[in-house]
Amino acid sequence: MTKTKILLVDDDPFSRRLFGDLLGDRGIPLTQAVNCAQARAAFHAADFNLVLLDQRLPDGNGLDMFAEMREERPRQVAILVTGYADVRDAVRAVRAGLFDYLTKPFGNLEELEAVIDKALELDGAYREIARLRETLAAGGEEPTTIGRSxxxxxxxxxxxxxxxxxxxxxxxxxxxxxxxxxxxxxxxxxxxxxxxxxxxxxxxxxxxxxxxxxxxxxxxxxxxxxxxxxxxxxxxxxxxxxxxxxxxxxxxxxxxxxxxxxxxxxxxxxxxxxxxxxxxxxxxxxxxxxxxxxxxxxxxxxxxxxxxxxxxxPPLRERPEDILPLALHFLDHFNRKFGRDAGPFTPEALAALEAAHWPGNVRELKHLVERVVAVKAAGPIVAPDLALPRSPGSVPGTTGLPTYRDAKDAFERDYFTRLVVQAGNNVTEAARLSGIARQNLYPHLKRIGIDTNS
Structure with a gap:
């Protein structure tokens, strides 16, 4: 079994130590680079399952570095690490195809690990689909089922x-x-x-x-x-x-x-x-x-x-771990069939897929992805694109509740970031989607650092 490999590109000693300890405890080797030059050398030398990129680097920035990496490996999974003041970078990150972004300082290490685990799961699904392509290219038959449950x-x-x-x-x-x-x-x-x-x-x-x-x-x-x-x-x-x-x-x-x-x-x-x-x-x-x-x-x-x-x-609801590889397989299939470049799924979209009830099972998931690709030529697939019905009985739990102010701030930061991505950085469209008057929307965006002119 191939060992998981992660590349961290960050010049912050604290971040490097934190990620080193966090991943080291799990037996995951971490390759570290403090600038773009070191990152290029490391990236060319090994096949990484995940790249963690700081946005501010001594000789460049994480988004440009990610663009270089995607030229070489189109399905490279990466996460942008940014500060609270750089929410506009998060908007660009989602639009550029990064899996997710992490904001410094890191408060909840369990949430940090959860994001990394989901990114590694995405990488595993991409690799499974790559193996499927190789099988078909070699003249083999298409696998009967896709899934690892x-x-x-x-x-x-x-x-x-x-x-x-x-x-x-x-x-x-x-x-x-x-x-x-x-x-x-x-x-x-x-x-x-x-x-x-x-x-x-x-x-x-x-x-x-x-x-x-x-x-x-x-x-x-x-x-x-x-x-x-x-x-x-x-x-x-x-x-x-x-x-x-x-x-x-x-x-x-x-x-x-x-x-x-x-x-x-x-x-x-x-x-x-x-x-x-x-x-x-x-x-x-x-x-x-x-x-x-x-x-x-x-x-x-x-x-x-x-x-x-x-x-x-088994019904799809009994094998939720298969939803991600199935969704990616169908996304790849219909992109090729329709000549599209839709995707990737954002973390919120993946979470929505995994939370859905799926009464129509795999057939329903396949048809949903087909519809999304048919109407969306390119770009990240966000949760509203899926138009999923709310799952019955999906009532949030009450354990570990944050304070009202923290929850409100976190919600607004995430909501308005996703809103601007969905609206293509157009404030008029964002106002229409949110139902908030344009003049009232600007203060919200300014407060969390979203610059709609960039």
Whole structure:
């Protein structure tokens, strides 16, 4: 496993000692540079997971240094270190694509560590996506899932274990959790990988259409049957048949499917000949079949036939650590697809993504990122760009409350900084977005050091 490496560029001895102690206690090596010249040499010599840049340096400034670094490594993750009087630099930092900014003096070391941890998590996600690109460039297949959670790791391990066994697999999980991707993984790792994988959504077809699609039909079997046509049972011979949303299958077709599984034979509609087909059956449902049996909507004998190996795809809310790599993967995908340069996500945007409930799971996240990239050609993605609904039950805690004055100052400093970024440094637009009259907005910006003319 590659060891985490961090570069600190700061001429302040106190900051260097603080970061050295903080990271040293965690076993993270810290390379230090006191000016831009030393920083360039260190940056060229090693691949850093994170760069901490002081804005005021003896021979330059952190923002210019970051621009140089991004020329060499476009996905370099960096944090700007600035003083309270330099909030305008924070505006430029967010606009320039830095992950976040830290203000001196550092008050809460736990918050400092949290920002660094989130930046390192972002770097890890970028590297995961870079490996994905390399795999695709080398002619490999796109990975079935993206994520590092224990839930996804366990699911993939189970899928790999059962894939070679040629047994029936039932995949249960909410809509949008990737059940069809797991089915493709099982097929791809099975001895039937050279055969076809046929996917049928049982809930998307009427009973008669699904019956003719599965069994096939002879010429003249029904009105419009102009020629003999094989069905999915036949065409899946030597491969895998994936029946999605099996709980939506009608009672009549449940009975027909059970008979095929019991006897190992079937007939096309309009014929008496018995046919055989050698296929593996994989099924999926967004409703637990045991509950459907209990409710009388699914045959218990068919349930026992298909309930051999059961895999569960976890909802996104149970794997929050996967939201960041998934969001970055979709951002990269849609930027390439649309020819855009949207991003990166600001820390507030990432926090909003991780706090969302995601009833539509990964599919909902994918569509959200697609929408954002479609309407935002370039620049940082801030929380308002996401237009996320407020999560139910998201009530802030009351432990460790700051004083009212400190909380108010912190809120205003953060709010007005993000406001100016969102408004593109345009006070008129900032006034419109905030609902504060233009003449009343200037004192707020001046008090926290934002210069809208710079």
């Amino acid at each position: 224990a839930a996804i790791g366990g699911l993939l391990m189970q899928a790999r274990q059962v894939a070679p066994l040629d047994t029936t697999v039932l995949i249960e999980g909410e809509s949008g959790t990737g059940k069809e991707l797991v089915a493709r993984l099982i097929h791809g790792l099975s001895r039937r990988a050279g055969g076809r994988l046929l996917e049928v959504n049982c809930g998307a077809l009427s009973e008669s259409l699904l019956e003719s699609a599965l069994f096939g039909y002879e010429k003249g079997a029904f009105t419009g049957a102009a020629k003999a046509t094989p069905g999915y049972f036949e065409e899946a011979n030597g491969g895998t048949l994936f029946l999605d949303e099996i709980a939506d299958m009608s009672p009549k077709l449940q009975s027909s499917l059970l008979r095929v599984l019991q006897e190992g034979t079937f007939s096309r509609l309009g014929e008496t000949r018995k046919r055989q087909s050698d296929f593996r059956l994989v099924l999926a449902t967004n409703r637990p079949l045991a509950a459907e049996v209990e409710a009388g909507r699914f045959r218990i004998d068919l349930y026992y036939r298909v309930n051999v190996v059961v895999l569960r795809t």
